[in-house]
Amino acid sequence: MSLCDRIAKPWGTRTPYGAGDTWPTRIDRYLADGVSADQVDQWIQTASVLHSNGDAMDVAVSGDRIVGVRGRGIDRVNRGRLDTKDLFGWQANTAADRLTIPLIRDGNRLVETDWQTAMGRIVQRSNELLEEQGPSALGFYTTGQLFLEEYYTLAVIAHGAIGTNHVDGNTRLCTATAAEALKESFACDGQPGSYSDVDHADVIALYGHNVAETQTVLWMRMLDRLAGPNPPKLICVDPRETPVARAATIHVAPVPGTNVALMNGLLHEIIRNDWVDHDYVAAHAVGYEELAQQVENYPPDRVAQICQVPPEQIRAAARILGTAKRLLSTVLQGFYQSHQATAAAVQVNNIHIIRGMLGRPGAGVLQMNGQPTAENTRECGADGDLPGFRNWANDSHVAELARIWNIEQTQIPHYAPPTHLMQMMRYAEQGTIRFLWISGTNPAVSLPELHRIRSILSRQQLFLVVQDLFHTETTEFADVVLPAATWGEKTGTFTNADRTVHLSDKAVEPPGQARPDLDIFLDYARRMNFRDSTGAPLPAWHDAESAFEAWKRCSAGRPCDYTGITYAKLRGGSGIQWPCTAERPEGTERLYADGQFWSTPDYCESYGKDLITGAPLEPTEYRALNPSGKAVIKAAEYLPPHESPNPDFPFSLITGRTLFHFHTRTKTGRAPQLQAAAPDVWVEMSLKDAAEQSISEGDVVNVKTPRGMIRARVRISGIRDGVVFVPFHYGYWDISDGESADHHRAANELTITSWDPASKQPIYKTAAAAVNWVSTGDGNPAPAPTNTASHPVIAGVPATRGGPTANADEHFTGGAQ
Amino acid sequence: MKLDLALRELHRAENSLAADLLKVADWHKVDHEIYHVARDLARWSQQHVHELAEIGPRYGLHLKDDSEQNSGLLATARNKASELVGHRPEPGLLLLADLRHLYRAAAGVSLDWELLAQGAQAVKDAELLALTKRCHPQSLRQMRWANAMLKVLSPQVLAS
Known part of the structure; x- marks a missing residue:
């Protein structure tokens, strides 16, 4: 056991290991000042909700209070380690300014009320608008931080009971491109790779992914590989000098907005040098010729001019990618939140497809998320997609969903893609969405062009419900504010960026009258008297575990199959990667082993889109393109950004x-x-x-x-x-x-x-x-x-330190250190 | 041989489509996806105009190389108009009408490329055929885009 200032040293102490070895365990623990381990009454199992890595942890409870956390050494994701945010972030649960009582608008102020009155107002307005305009008047905007059970419940209410096409999560801001890039290349969402690929890779390429800050525990794993024998080479694409860039073999810092040009340049070199697995491509992919033709136009010298990077850097990076034996690529917001997001992220998939680097140890793609439960919005349909990775453009998928929910097929909107958040905001601006229910997110700070967002949220015609833990910049505009319980105060499951499902048990009671989001959604459904075609309540479940069991039935036979998972199985052990079924009771570490994809026209989640125009492919087009369910190689041209530096804004x-x-x-x-x-x-x-x-x-x-x-x-x-x-x-x-x-x-x-x-x-x-x-x-x-991407380049800036209150224990097992 | 007529007509139609895309972008500046994508797609038509002008002399044509650009003053006026009515639902219907027009214009251009490709094959002009193979798919994509946006946006406009 040793102490470490985890503000000064966010990644803690190294436990080096070599290629193919097991990542050593290191158990991190932090207890509130003055609390000793023997004062902890119970350790309650959960996982992290302050990033997307899904680090398994236990919450320490003393009396009726949370007093600390420790990592779970048994878990495949983190082997005991915790992110700095998780060591200290739990203290917010007990902040004095938690929302504990429902609020309603009275003129220009919010006043305290009871649940009956608050829910009554929501129900009344819902019914008025359904009567006046129909389902198109209502929209739901949720987060990437609720639990699976809550998202599925919300999806059933929005898509099934109300029948609106307007439901999305703030995952639109964090993980939409990951999902879309996978749908383009594999015709279905689902993370191909696994964090354990870090243990095997000889090259790790990180595209716009500052993993050192966004998923610190995954970076600890990479740092431990770098500190061990036969370390992997790192390639970093990022305009900032991040901790990843400083550790990289090659750091490419392109001008923002030029990712597609860079990727086409890398692909140009890989194809020109024939570092292509032609047998794999012939057997398992369509579209290679189009890619070869497209990237022909992107020789390194041209790309170097567009991206403003040295051409020899592009050649050197391509050589490392092209000659890797076990290539792991990860992608995040540097691509997803930049110009031509999907087109760029798809080119990363293309490198793996043409090199045959999928589905085996060390060879994988990780299209990441930014949020802890973002993956669940995608599976459950809280991001607008149909639950279970069903295809809105495939009538038989919609029919199956209608059977599961026991409602008419026409009740589920599937005449067009789901309305994404930014379009919902436009409809609200125009006054055709007149009811917006926001849960667990803060658009008044997180959406682009805030003066516009404020003007939309403050519209008289918009009835705004905000469900959150605290007063936020968004609650100021609300007509009704609902106090929600948070992590540690409710039970549910969630799934991280490498498909690992964790259980999060309730440790303490929520403060005051705050309620779990699941209870709030179910309360709304009951008050609205939503019924299925037999007259039974819709949704039919009543608590987290019954919601989970219902979700399992919805997921059955689909790529994200949860049927082999139960709460009991998750309790006490490690997280489990879906698909998990009777045939695969331990879950599935990697998708697409042996070049088998979920992309046959009848099964796939998506027929794909035009990467430049965004227009969805028609079913017949897709059938002609990919009749036998292969991976789809999609090429894209580089387009200049929609706003470039100029003399006024240089x-x-x-x-x-x-x-x-x-x-x-x-x-x-x-x-x-x-x-x-x-x-x-x-x-x-x-x-x-x-x-x-x-x-x-x-x-x-x-x-x-x-x-x-x-x-x-x-x-x-x-x-x-x-x-x-x-x-x-x-x-x-x-x-x-x-x-x-x-x-x-x-x-x-x-x-x-x-x-x-x-x-x-x-x-x-x-x-x-x-x-x-x-x-x-x-x-x-x-x-x-000073110890992150914002580290100063001039001397004399005092180093970031946490001091005694930031000391956490590190416990090493197996003698590693 | 009447290939010069087909070239001239296509040059005119592409020029007009580029201008229409830019105009629609400006009228609907507050529908941000329309604004940005229509401007991106106008570049394709502008490039087609340029390439048609380059091949024109072989058929005795002197076609203008530069397509119509956005007139700064008019564009600003359209942008302002778009912002002024940004809070109103009525522009939704106008947008549907504009997308419908773009779809038809792009369909016309696409057909003209098909005609040109047929003619190029008949006279065995490999270079002209290659040009049609490069450009025609982009016209189809412009058309499908207009169609897709109509499909996406119309339910809300019509139901509300």
Whole structure:
């Protein structure tokens, strides 16, 4: 046992291991100040909800309080390790300002009420609008942080009981492109690879994926490989000098918005050098010729000009990718939230298809998510898709769903793709969506072009329900605010980015009158008197476990088959990767072994889309393209970004996360250690760009785009020249009313309203901005962490430290250290 | 030989489609996907105009190389108009009408490419045939896009 300041050393102590070995166990533990292990009454099983990695953990309960956490050594995902956010984030559960009583609007203020009155208002407005306009008046916008059971319940209510096409999650902002890229290449969602591929890979390529900050435990696994014998080579594509970039064999820092050009350049080299597994392609894929033809036009010299990177770097990276024996690729927001998101992410899949690098140890793709339960929105249909990866354009799939729900097939909207979030906001702006129920997300800080979002949310005609843990920038606009229970206060399951399903048990009671989201949705369904065609209540279930059992029936026979999983099986053991069935009771580590795909026309989830226009393929087109269920290689041309730097706005603006916070900090901002590590917004610039405007570390600047302006201190970092970065976590709830009225803090005041035509994911990482000096920082550095991508390039900035309150235990087993 | 007539007509039609796409983008600036994708798709037509102009002299034609650009003043006016009515539901119907027009215009262009391809084969002009093979699929994609957006957007406009 040893102590480690996990703010200063977020990745803790190394436990090196070699290729093919088992990742050693290291159990991380943090207990509140003054609490010793023998004061813990119970350890309650759960997993992390502050990122997408799905790290298994136990919550320490003493009396009726949560007093700490520890990692679960038995679990396949983390082998005991915990992310810094998980070590400290649980403290937000007991924050004094939790919502504990329902609120309703009375003129220009929200007043306390009871559940009966609050739910009564929601039901009344729902019924009025259903009568007046029908289901198209109602929309639901949820999160990536509820549980599977809650999403499935919401999907049944929205798609089945009400019959609206307007349901989406904030997973649209984080994981929509991952899902779409998989649907394009494999005609079905479902993560091909597994975290355990890190144990075997000889090359790991990370595309726009700052894993060191977004999934710190997965980065610990990579760091342990790097510290062990025969370490893998790393390729990093990122405009910032992230911890991954610093550890990489090759770091490519393209100009934002040029990912497709870069990927086409890499594919050009792989094909030109014939590092192609032609037997695999011939047996298992369609579309190779079109790709070869498309990337012919992208020789490294041309790509180097578009991306503004050295051409020899492209050749060298392609050589490493092309000669890898076991290639693992991971992709995240640097691609998903950038220009031509799906087209770029699909090219990563293409590298794996043409190299035959799928479905075996070390050879896999991980199209990641940003959020802990994002995967479940995709499976259960809370992102608008039909539950169980069913195809909205395939009538027999809709008919099957109608049978499972025992309702008329026509009740389930399937005349067009589900309405994605940004389109829902447009309908609300036009006044044709007049009821919006937001659960567990904060669009007034997290959506692009915030002045527009505020104007939509504040429309008189829009009846807004907001269900959350705290007052947020969004609850201010609500007609009804519902206090929700959170992680640790309710039971359910959720699934991480590598298909691992975990159980999260209730540890303590929710505060005041707060209720689990599942209970709230079911209460709504009962009050609305939703019935199936036999007159039975819809949904028919009444608690988490009965919802899970219902979901299993819905998932049966589909790719995300849960039928082999029970709560009892999850309790006590490791998480389990779906599909898990009677034939595969231990789950499935990797998809697409032996080149078998779920892409036959009758079974597949999606017929795919045009990567440039976003137009869905017609069923007959798909049938002709891929009659026998192979992988689909899709090529795409590079298009210039929709907003490029210009004389008035000379910088490329990108936004993103820092290790110490999650989303709009509703939880992490209330955990003292995390808040202190990154207390306020900053903007990153390169040394050269700062010098040109005589800007020093810590100076205050205005960052401006055609949409708005924010004010922040400058961190001079290793970001590439011509690019500025602003973290998106900072809104207005924790600053004074006077300051917040100006709206000069949130990164999304600046971002553009634009989205990828295929995945409909908003573009947060391709905009043009100006930076203007305001005042000197008087020697005070920017409030940015020093041990992350925002590390300073000049000397003298005090290192980020947590001090004694940030010390966590590390317990090593098996002698590794 | 009347291939020059077919080339001239296609040049005109592509030019007109490029202009229409830009106009629709500007009228519907607050429908952001329409705005951005229509502008991207206009580039295809502009490129086609350029390529037709390049091959024109072989058939005795001097076609204008540069397609119609967005007039700055008019575009700004359309953008403003779009923003002013952004909170109203009525532009939804206008958008459906505009998409319907784009679909028909792109379908016309697509047919013209087909005619040109037939003619190119008849006179054994491999270069012209290659041009049609490059450009025709993009016309079809422009058409399918208009069709798809109609399918996606019409239910809400018509039901609300």
